[in-house]
Amino acid sequence: MTSQNEFRAAAMRALEKAVTWREDGPKLPAIPTATAQELRALFDIGLPDDGRDGVEVIEDLAAAAERGLVNNTHANFYAWVQGSSHPVGVAADYLTSAWGQNAGIYQTAPAAAIAEEIAAKWLLELLHLPETSSVAFATGATMASFICLSAARSEVLKRAGYDLEEDGLIGAPQIHLFLGEEAHATIHADLRYLGFGRKNLIRVRCDEEGRMIASDLAEKMALHAGPKIVVVQAGHINSGAFDPFTEIMPVARHHGAWVHVDGAFGLWARTVPQLAHYGAGLEEADSWTVDGHKWLQVPYDSGFAIIKNEEAHLRAMGISASYIAGRPEDGRHPSYYVPELSRRARGFAVWAVLQTLGRKGVEEMIARHCHCARHLEARLKDVPGIRILNEVALNQLAIAFGQDEPLETRDAMTKKVIEKIREENLNFVLGANWRGQEILRISIISRQTDTRDIDSLADSILAAWKAVEAEGPV
Ligand SMILES: Cc1ncc(COP(=O)(O)O)c(C=O)c1O
Known part of the structure; x- marks a missing residue:
């Protein structure tokens, strides 16, 4: 052949x-x-x-x-927080693989570089973020936050008169890093990769939704002098809650801190006018993480690191060698923005999904998912023994079962309900432990999910609860 x-x-x-x-x-x-x-x-x-x-x-x-594939491209997938790989994004990904471009520098992949440049511009427009920000096309939110926090580390040290790139981390002034006590696990991993020891993180208290308490941040920031970074969250993994940015930003600004927003899925709420108030004030931050492979439905791997200060971004990430040097006539060098040289041309699929959905398509999908979340809440909230633990503002529900039983029994009942829903194998759901109790986590984020799917999920949850209730305390 x-x-x-x-x-x-x-x-x-x-x-x-x-x-x-x-x-x-x-x-x-x-x-x-x-x-x-x-x-x-x-x-x-x-x-x-x-x-x-x-x-x-x-x-x-x-x-x-x-036989080992998780059906997460289907409407009835509610576990973790996972997009469903938009068909046109998948088709664009076939082309990406077939074209075989190495989107390291402009010269190795001119079309890929310009696709990133244009998709970056559209993303900033869609998310209402400063149009001069620089955007990295990373593998996901974990690496996007790593990139943003690398730039933050370099910049706050530079402002303190220290050259991190030249003099290295050992002997650098201490950076005080503030984060909510319910920050996502990947932020902790990023901070570990970046050399912030666990003991040095300053944890800020959160309310019952997992939102950072701004007055606690203010008190804790006042205790420390020197370079500071604050990590905030748009979209808590269980509740979907947003930190109160309009209260946090003035505090952080007062202390000259770099503010990073982990908006892995929640940042997309900014595309829906009726939801925009949740993220009010976050445009004042210095950097933002958001995933393409979550709410935007871009196939894996796709995450964006958005940084207001392009110079700090390039300083933290840039790679230079004579054989990959740019020329004046070149466009963007994608690898200058990420900790990679050889890399997949991630911009093509993003470009294709943005074109296919359009501004209105993104807005409609996100608004529909949030409407679905409220629909599920309405179906469950008055049922004795079912407790919805979060304010359903976005697309997440944290549900617990049992009422007056001891915590241990309620936890066992919640686990049993999850098991029964999974045994039925119509809906993919999973649990978690949040604020000391077991929950059924529901994340409504698959592209096609609508209220009919939610009715079928509600039927399954109600049937499972009825069966567990009938069996009595476990
Ligand atoms: C708030 C938040 N941050 C970070 C992540 C990690 O994202 P990724 O798996 O794309 O690295 C998630 C994943 O659900 C998340 O919800």
Whole structure:
């Protein structure tokens, strides 16, 4: 087979498999049926000495994977906070792979570089953030916050007269880092990668929704002199709550702190006029993290680091060597904004999804998901024994079961309800522990989910609760 024929045959077979899997989505189980052991047996078919026919390999790959695929492209997926890979984004991703561009520098991938440049401009427009901000196309929110906090670290030290890039972290003035006691786990990981020890983080108290208490921040900031960073949150992982930015920003500004916003999913609320008040004031921050692969539905991996001060961004991330040096006529060098050189051309899929949804499509989808969250709340809130623990403002619900029983019994009942919903295998749900109690976490974020899907989820939750209640305390 010529290599051209080989590509056509393998690509067409893969496309057929992909399309069938997506079309079959509603009929497939929500939760994968294969165990880890079964999957190992399916994949471990031995490393061949001689190469194999490409079409056969694609067939074998699909056969091995399909029983272990989570159906998170389907409307009834409510676990974690995961977008559902928009079909046009997926199609753009096929092209991205086929084109095989290395979006490191402009010269290795001019089209990819300009696609990022333009998509970045549209993202800033859509999110109502300063249009001169610089945008990195990262793998997700974890790396986006890493990038933003790297720039923050460099900049606050520079303002204190210290050159981090030249003199390094050892011996640098201490940076005081303030974050909510309910900051997302990935922020803690980022801070660890960046050399902030756990003991040095200054945790700010939060209210019952997980929102930072601004007066506590003010008191704690007043106790420390020197360079400061404040990490705030737009969209709490369980409640969806936003920190009170209009109260926080003046405090942080007073202390000359860099403010970073983790808005992995919540920042998208800024695209909906009726929800914009939740994020009021956050445009005053210095950097923002938001995911493409969450509410925007871009296929994995897609996250954006947005930084007001481009110079600090480039200082923290830039890579230089003569063989990759830019020329005056070049466009953007994508790798200057991320801790990577060789990299996937992530901008194409973002460009394609933004074009396909348009401003109104993004707004409609996010507004619909938030409406769905309130619809689910309305279906459950008056049922004895079902407690919705958060103010349902965005797309998240934290639900607990049981009423007057001891905490241990209520936790066991909540776990039982989750188990029963999962056994039914119509909806993909999971639990968590929030503020000391077990919860059923619902994140409404799949592109197609509407109130009919929510009615079916509510029916499943109600049936599961009824069964657990009938069985009595566990
Ligand atoms: C608030 C928040 N920050 C960060 C993350 C991590 O995002 P990613 O998995 O894209 O790195 C999440 C994921 O749900 C999140 O909700």
